[in-house]
Each structure stands twice: as C-alpha cells, then as structure tokens.
Amino acid sequence: xxxxxxxxxxxxxxxxxxxxxxxxxxxxxxxxxxxxxxxxxxxxxxxxxxxxxxxxxxxxxxxxxxxxxxxxxxxxxxxxxxxxxxxxxxxxxxxxxxxxxxxxxxxxxxxxxxxxxxxxxxxxxxxxxxxxxxxxxxxxxxxxxxxxxxxxxxxxxxxxxxxxxxxxxxxxxxxxxxxxxxxxxxxxxxxxxxxxxxxxxxxxxxxxxxxxxxxxxxxxxxxxxxxxxxxxxxxxxxxxxxxxxxxxxxxxxxxxxxxxxxxxxxxxxxxxxxxxxxxxxxxxxxxxxxxxxxxxxxxxxxxxxxxxxxxxxxxxxxxxxxxxxxxxxxxxxxxxxxxxxxxxxxxxxxxxxxxxxxxxxxxxxxxxxxxxxxxxxxxxxxxxxxxxxxxxxxxxxxxxxxxxxxxxxxxxxxxxxxxxxxxxxxxxxxxxxxxxxxxxxxxxxxxxxxxxxxxxxxxxxxxxxxxxxxxxxxxxxxxxxxxxxxxxxxxxxxxxxxxxxxxxxxxxxxxxxxxxxxxxxxxxxxxxxxxxxxxxxxxxxxxxxxxxxxxxxxxxxxxxxxxxxxxxxxxxxxxxxxxxxxxxxxxxxxxxxxxxxxxxxxxxxxxxxxxxxxxxxxxxxxxxxxxxxxxxxxxxxxxxxxxxxxxxxxxxxxxxxxxxxxxxxxxxxxxxxxxxxxxxxxxxxxxx
Numbered sequence: 284x285x286x287x288x289x290x291x292x293x294x295x296x297x298x299x300x301x302x303x304x305x306x307x308x309x310x311x312x313x314x315x316x317x318x319x320x321x322x323x324x325x326x327x328x329x330x331x332x333x334x335x336x337x338x339x340x341x342x343x344x345x346x347x348x349x350x351x352x353x354x355x356x357x358x359x360x361x362x363x364x365x366x367x368x369x370x371x372x373x374x375x376x377x378x379x380x381x382x383x384x385x386x387x388x389x390x391x392x393x394x395x396x397x398x399x400x401x402x403x404x405x406x407x408x409x410x411x412x413x414x415x416x417x418x419x420x421x422x423x424x425x426x427x428x429x430x431x432x433x434x435x436x437x438x439x440x441x442x443x444x445x446x447x448x449x450x451x452x453x454x455x456x457x458x459x460x461x462x463x464x465x466x467x468x469x470x471x472x473x474x475x476x477x478x479x480x481x482x483x484x485x486x487x488x489x490x491x492x493x494x495x496x497x498x499x500x501x502x503x504x505x506x507x508x509x510x511x512x513x514x515x516x517x518x519x520x521x522x523x524x525x526x527x528x529x530x531x532x533x534x535x536x537x538x539x540x541x542x543x544x545x546x547x548x549x550x551x552x553x554x555x556x557x558x559x560x561x562x563x564x565x566x567x568x569x570x571x572x573x574x575x576x577x578x579x580x581x582x583x584x585x586x587x588x589x590x591x592x593x594x595x596x597x598x599x600x601x602x603x604x605x606x607x608x609x610x611x612x613x614x615x616x617x618x619x620x621x622x623x624x625x626x627x628x629x630x631x632x633x634x635x636x637x638x639x640x641x642x643x644x645x646x647x648x649x650x651x652x653x654x655x656x657x658x659x660x661x662x663x664x665x666x667x668x669x670x671x672x673x674x675x676x677x678x679x680x681x682x683x684x685x686x687x688x689x690x691x692x693x694x695x696x697x698x699x700x701x702x703x704x705x706x707x708x709x710x711x712x713x714x715x716x717x718x719x720x721x722x723x724x725x726x727x728x729x730x731x732x733x734x735x736x737x738x739x740x741x742x743x744x745x746x747x748x749x750x751x752x753x754x755x756x757x758x759x760x761x762x763x764x765x766x767x768x769x770x771x772x773x774x775x776x777x778x779x780x781x782x783x784x785x786x787x788x789x790x791x792x793x794x795x796x797x798x799x800x801x802x803x804x805x806x807x808x809x810x811x812x813x814x815x816x817x818x819x820x821x822x823x824x825x826x827x828x829x830x831x832x833x834x835x836x837x838x839x840x841x842x843x844x845x846x847x848x849x850x851x852x853x854x855x856x857x858x859x860x861x862x863x864x865x866x867x868x869x870x871x872x873x874x875x876x877x878x879x880x881x882x883x884x885x886x887x888x889x890x891x892x893x894x895x896x897x898x899x900x901x902x903x904x905x906x907x908x909x910x911x912x913x914x915x916x917x918x919x920x921x922x923x924x925x926x927x928x929x930x931x932x933x934x935x936x937x938x939x940x941x942x943x944x945x946x947x948x949x950x951x952x953x954x955x956x957x958x959x960x961x962x963x964x965x966x967x968x969x970x971x
Contacts, residue, residue, distance in 0.1 A: 319357060319402040319489040323348040326765040327495055333732040334395060334496035335765045338505045341864075342387050342886070343497050349402045350382040355409040358483060359402035361386035366395035366496065376400070390499045393712040398495050403488035407434050407479045411471065418467050428466050432458025435479065442482045450478060501713050503543065503611065503686070504736040505768055506863045508799070508853055509806030510542040511775070513830045514550060514592055515572060521836040524572070527593040527601045536839055538608040540813075540846060541853025545605060546613040546688055546806070548776070550588050550598070552580035554621025557644075557653035561833045562820060565653070574831050576617050576690065577654040579624025585675045595682065602683035613717070614679055617690035618672055619645065620656045627656065633668050635659040660696050669699060676707050676714075686715045689735070693720040697733050704734035717770060731767035737804060742771040742797075746782050748879045748898060752870050755801050755881075759868040769865065771802035774812050776831050779819045786900035789947035791815045792848060793900055796952040799852050800894045801881070803865050810837040813845040855928045855954055859883075861890045869914065875906030878945065882911060891915055891957040893925060897945040905944035912939050915957060925955035 324347045326335035337343055349359045359376040376386040390396055410431050417424050432454045439450035457470045469475065517525035517533050530547075537545055558573040560566055567573060575589075582590055588598055605612050620626055626633055627642070634656050635643045645652035658668060676687065692700055700716075707714050718735040720727050731738050745754045758769050773794045774783065783790050791812060798805040807813070811826065814837060818827040828835070839846070856862045861883040871880040877899040884891045897904045912919050922937040929950060934941075943953060 315487065317487050317489040318351045318355075318404055319349060319359075320351065321347055321349055321359075321400050321402055321489055321491045324400055324491060324493070324495065326497070326762075327493065328762075328766050329732055331493035331495050333766065334498040336498050336500070336504075336736075336768065337390050338500055338502045339391060339393060340389065340502070341499075342389050343396070343398070344385060344387040345376075345398055345400070346379075346383055346385045347376070347400045347402075347491070348382050349376070349378075349384045349400070351404060356405045356412055357402055358405040358408070358480075359384050359400060361388065361398060361400055363388050363396060363398045365392070366397050376402075390497065393499055393501065396497045396499060398497065399493065400491040401485070401488050403483065403485050406484060407431075407438065408476070410434060411476060414467065415471055418471070423463075424467055425463060428463065428470060429458050431470050435475075437484065438479050438482045441484070442478075446478055446481065450482075453478075498734075500715060500736055502863075504715050505865075506803045507543040508541060508856065509544045509546050509613065509770065509772070509804070510537050510540070511546040511548070511772075511806060511808040512537075512810070513575070513776075513835075514547055515575075515589075516830055516835045516837065518834075518836070522834075524591040524834060526591070527588075527597040531601055531604045533839075534604055534608045534610065536846075538610055540850045541857065543609075543611060544613050544686060544806075545610050546686075547615065549575040549578055549615045549617050550592055551575070551578045551585055552582040552587055552589050553577050554580050554623035554654060556622035559654055559832050561828060562825070563650075563832055565651075571832070572834055574654060575615075576619065576831075577621040577652075578617060578619065579621045579626070581623065581625075584620070584624050584626060585618075586678045599682055606683075611686060612684055613686035613688050614684045615690055616676065616687040616716075618658055618695060619690075620658065621654055622656060624656070630664065630668070630671075632662050632664045633658055635662075657694070660699055669702065672699075673703055673706050676703065677710060680707065680711050680714060685711065685713055686717070688717045688719060690719055692718045692730055692735070693722045693726050697729060700730065700735070701733035708734075728763055728767055731763075737768045737770045740769045740771060742769070742802070743774070743778050743780050746780070746898070748873075748876045751797070751801070751879060755868060756870065759865045764866055768804065769802055771798040771805040772807070773798040773805065774808050776808055776826065776829060778824050779811075779817070779826050780824060782900075784817050784819050787817070788815050788843070788845070789900035789951055791845060793896060793898065793947060793951045795845070795849060796852060796894070796896050796954070797879075799856060800862060800883070800892075800896075800952075800954065801868065803863055807849075810839050810844075813849055814839075814841060815843070815845065851929065852954075858928070859890050859892050859956060861885050861892045869911060871911060872909040873906050875904055877902075877904040878906045878908075878943065880908045880943075882915065884915070888916055893955040893957055894952060895943050895945065895955070896952040897947050900947045900951075903944065903946040905942065907940050908943055910936070910939055910941060917957075917959070924958040925953075926958055928954040928956055 328335055345361050349357060351357060360373040361376055362371045362373055364371045374386045374388060376384040378384050414424055414427050414431065417427065435450055435454035435457060439447050439454060442450055453469060453475055457466050459466065514527065514530045515525045517529035553573040553575060554577045558567040558571065560568060560571045578585060588595060602612055637643050642656050645655040645657050662668065704716055715736040717737040718730045719739050720730055721739060727738055741754060745751050758764060783794065816826065819825060820827050867884050869882045871882060873880050878895060878897055880893065880895045882891065882893050893910065895908060917923050919938060922935050924933055924935055926933050929952065945951060
C-alpha cells in the first residue's frame, strides 16, 4: 500500500520570530499610505505562477529591491511557512548594495514552502541615525530628544511584560530634564535599539503582492548517476531473451561501477501490428522483438509486463534486489500505444482518427512510427483518459517505482503534466519525474516549471569549449537554475553523437568526465557506452543494429571496457560533495581552446575541486589555467597543493596561473582536489 502519511510540519529557521496569520489591514489614517517599494523579488518564477525548486537541506536565498524616497532607514523581513500552516516565521533581511536586501532559510522537509517580503520605514532607526550625526557634530539636540522620547513611548505601548515597563522608563529618561549629553547617551545605547527592534511600528508597512513558493524534493532530484539498460538484452546467453532474473544478476556489475539509479526502457507487452524490424525497417521477421515503446498486446498494456521478462512478482523481486545493492529503479513512462493495446478496443475515443476511419499513428518526418498510436489528450473523454494515466503511475508507485523517465512529454499538454505530477506527489511526495524532451528551449523550461524534477538537456550537442561554457553557465547561473535541474546524459538509445562515432575510446572518456563532473546528475546508456560502441547508421545519430529494435548480447567483461574508469570517476563524485550541486560551477580561463577548466565547491568551501579536461580525443594538448584564488580563499603568496584524484599525483602550485598538459590517449582529465597549506608548531607543511 502507498504511504499517505504527511511529513510532520516543523519549520526551523535561524534568527526567526513567529507572527500569527494576519489579514491585510489598512494603514492608520494618521500614517498615510505605505512609502516603501518592494520589487524584483527572487526567486520568483513566472510572476509567481510556479515554485522555485530545492532539495531537502538546501538553502533558499531570497532577494528583493527595497527602497523609499528620501533617506529614512528601512526594515524588511522575509516571511516563511510550510504551505497550509497558519503561522509565519519571520527572518530579518539585510541590506546589500544598491537597495538590494537578502535573507535565507533552509528547507528541511519534502513539500511546498511559501515566502514573501514585508518592509517598512523604521522611524526609530532613522531618528537614531540623525541624532548620532548631530551629537558627533556637537550640535544642540534637545528637540530631537523630545521627539525620540515620544517614539519610545509609542513603542512601550505596543510592548508587553518587562519590555513595556523598561521602554517606558527609557522614554522618561530621554525626554526628561536631565543633562542633554546623558540623555543622548541613553537614547543611543545599543540595548535600547535592540529592545525597540522587537516592537516595530508596522502600521504602514508594505507587503509584497505575491506569496511565492518553493517545491522541496529529495536529494535524488538533484544528484545521482544513472545507468540505462534494456532488460531483454541482459541474458548471458546470446540469442536468448533476457528476464528480470537476468537483470538481478547484472545488478552487482552496475552497483560496483557506482551508479545510483538503474533506468529501464518500457517493460510492457509489445504489439505485433506494424512491428518494426532491425534498424527501424518497416517489416519485422517472425523472431524480431519490436520496439519496447510500441506498448500493448493481448497480454496487457501499461500495467502489465512483457511475459518473456517475467511476472509482476518477478518485477517486485527485482525492485527489492536493487534496494539491497543501493540502487533505485527508474521506469520509462511512455503514454502511447501499439495498435494492439487493449485501450484501442475498449476506449477508441482516446485516439485521433483520420477521415478514412483509421487511427493516426505517430510521425516525426521523415520518420514514421506505424507501430505507435498517440493518445488524444483533447478527446471528448479526456477526463477519463487522464484518470486512467494517473492510475497507471500509481500502480507502479505501489510496486516500488518512485522515479519515472517520461518519454516525449513535450508532445502532451502542459496542463496534463502539471495535474498528474501534483496528483501523484500528493499521494507519494518523494516520486520524481525526468523529462525527456529534446525540443525548443522555452518548451523544455516550461515542462520544468510545471513540475518535472529533472530535465534532459542539449549537453550531447555541446562539444566545443565555447558551447560547453556558455550552456553550462546558463544552466548553473541564469534564472533557469531556480527551477530546471539538468541531467547530462552522455548518450541514449536514440543519440550516438558524431563526436563518439569518430573519437574512439578517448572520446567516450572525455564525454564521461564532462557529464559526471559538470552535472550533479548525469547518465549513460550501457553497455554500449562503457564498451565504446561507435557504429551508427550512415549520416545519422542512430546506433547500427540498435537495441530499440533487436536484442543484443553484450560481453560486459571485455578487457577494453571503460568499467574501471567509470568506477573511479563515480568514486570521486561520492568522495567530493562539491559535485552534488550545480550552482557553484565556475569556469576558469585557459589559453588553449582544446582545454576546458572549471571549479566546483561546497558553500562553506570545505571541498574545492578543479577539473581540467582535454576536448581533443586525438592529440596531446597543453596550456595555462587561471585559478580563481580569491573565490577559493587562497593566499596568492602561499603555495597550495592540487591532488589529482584520477592518478593520485600531487602538485604544489603557487600563484594564479598553472601549467597543465593532457593526452587523451593516456588520461583525458585532471580532477584536482585543492588542499590548503597548514603549518604545525614544528614547521612541517601539511595540506587539507
């Protein structure tokens, strides 16, 4: 059964004070309209229409432009709560440069948090600043002290308990008949400012017009290494259809390489009608297995498994075995049907029909997919269709699937995905969705906005230094990083880029290091990747004799496999927490365009990694790297050590520029951990 228990709600925020829910109130007649302007709040996605995204334990830094006319001092607070809670927590915001204010909070639980900004003119702080200047100039301040005494009296009226009586006493002293200098000293005392700050006059505060949201998911939404494989090709015996038991036998191999997620293409029955043959030829032979994406046969549809793979009970055993190996299953979610799918007969209205009465099959000219019928999400029975698709997803959730890789989501309505993801996560909050949409940027971004946890990217087609730098900088630092989490797949069953076709083994190593170190989440389609399968149909990115249309046998024990290299890089990822996020990626200048260098760090700078990769799979390359010493907190006058995690070599560097040389035929990259110099009392050097 699904666990429908909701996580306990308990917002823990630093330096926060609690304020009960308030209904908007008009300013008092004597105060006039609010004077403070609040604008350009970040993160604010789609004008507040969509939530920003974080994972449990991450910090949300909220910024806002807060200003008013004149020179009065202002105060601002960030208000935060779990969605549905009656109580807000308030965190004082701090002024930065150019009227920019910031505050931050940590999200500790799955679900949705809400936040907004309130600000007001701080009359006491403004008065206190003016008094301080006049006192410093030696001016008469009797009138100012009387004005301040009245301010303090009004604050005493708002206070309770000990603060009330103490503020009243301070007001009498400041406005009394004592010596002016002593009264001014009382007025400027830090303890008075602290007490007054607890009871501000917010009767004319400005309230930002939006309550914004941040959606919090588990860490796997942001960080993980994915391995894709076809179960039907998992048999150790050439020519035999693989089973779930064969996949279980393959799990130690996948887990030992350090992967977190095992992604399986569709595991459902495959239709016979218009079944495709090898290399997508339109006619299949009697033994051709067809495409797993042509879902549905007399044995069942999206809630059934291919009988040659096993049974639902066998699938459950596979999921349990994955957990024992530290792996999580991701299942392909392809909302389309073969002509033999039971829905074609039981729900013909769910499909679009052509004028001749036949069902419209899928096309992506010049490609035709006669073996696939798209669903019609705008049909008259759309509500029943949507509910059935929701049932399908929850069926697999009940069987332990909490990650779905969604096939071609950009061909289905945005409103459907927003509804479906919300419905599923309301039942099981830790379910994640990866959008496989290689389409226009705005469409990819919008899918992320409506709720997809991760997104495929254009990484496969970014191969030059300029392309990689520009694109990854955008993903890490433009507004898109607030809501779109990239998953950098180095290859897929549909995409064997020309770089891999012609670059040989070094090209696979180069692209692997880039995917695994540039992205907190990345994936490979194996075994073709680790076995450096480079053969493609001429003039295409399609694998020759690809697994989409036939069963392949892979000798995963081959000596030329990249298995050991992949294992080491994944070990490095796990040993260095800097690789767990994307937003602290910084590229470093290199005077050779065939070399690319970048730094990743943890927020507290306790883990700092410098990666240098050659982009040339054929020739040795060298150059000078500019290391951002200031950003890394390194003293330019002191040496520092770089420890290559791939080779275990150590180098002592000094100053901002260092020389590197790489030959992809030997090793394609340096993954340096930066170690700081320390000295003991005996003057021995150590590096952390």
